[in-house]
Amino acid sequence: MNSLKLLDKAVEQFASLPGIGRKTALKFVLNLLKREDEEVKAFTESIIDLKKNIRECTVCHNITDGEICDICSNPKRDRTLVCVVENIKDILSIEATSQYNGLYHVLGGVISPMDGIGPTDLHIASLIKRVEDDNNIREIIFALSATIEGDTTGYYIYKRLANKEKLVISTIAKGISIGNNLEYTDELTLGRSIVNRVKFNLNG
């Protein structure tokens, strides 16, 4: 049954997305099947365009269509501040608060031994090197999830950077609910927690 094979292939692809099972995937595929050809073309081309044109900023690991991302190359941003985040979703969330005008550094995750993710799997080495090479940087702000993994990651980076003179290491205020991931925090709370950031200390 060739048509069922084609259907199954598409279902399998959608079922590979995070949190999507075969029944939901089938719902998506049947929804796409019902649409006009041009609509489906727009759908697939948006993915192809994205994949073809987007790569990682060589400085901060944000997404970019060039070498350096729009935030790193923006002369109006405060180059003394670097906000350390888990992923680019967090950059989008923080940018939406309009409360922060510094730069970012995307780790690509947090240290999580349970998931087999260690410091070398993250962009921590490039952060350390960036702080060493760039004399403009005066403050590192941790904007990590208020989870054990987020705290561990902050602590690990803090230990690696604590010997740098004149470098302030801060963390966003614990206005964000304990146990929650950053992406589920509302803009007001997240904005306030950036403004009210406190010096990083081992007691959280």
Place this chain on the structure above:
Amino acid sequence: MNSLKLLDKAVEQFASLPGIGRKTALKFVLNLLKREDEEVKAFTESIIDLKKNIRECTVCHNITDGEICDICSNPKRDRTLVCVVENIKDILSIEATSQYNGLYHVLGGVISPMDGIGPTDLHIASLIKRVEDDNNIREIIFALSATIEGDTTGYYIYKRLANKEKLVISTIAKGISIGNNLEYTDELTLGRSIVNRVKFNLNG
């Protein structure tokens, strides 16, 4: 910000899928961004292939890569039985029970005035015509959801076909839980309800 525009376009497309909001769509897009080029190509091509090669069977509205679907053109199927279903997901569910060897007719939905879906929006006219033209057909089996909309649809078609002599109109046994959609029924219950189908009567 061109890279964000590209990201946003892809997010918008995924957010157009049923039940998917912008946050989940963003999660999907970032997941795809992290994958290898070939993996993303396989993803988009499965959709393009499907859309390019699949159309509706001109007889029963099942999916097919030709003119007539594999079930309608299979000489081993019992051509005296036509099982009326809402969508092709239901065909897949019933085929998985291995309890049915007849043909199908896909309505494309059920009558639902609340959603603005009337009889003319469904493949009911083509079912009536099919019964009139094809003298092999001896029985019409309703395998519709046990909801008000499903019952209404069965009743509507019953009224249109009741005057046909020698045509048996049956409905799958109400072993399927009342209020549930067909796709969430387990294979055993669904198979049994096909075997134990009863004559359609107005008291359900």
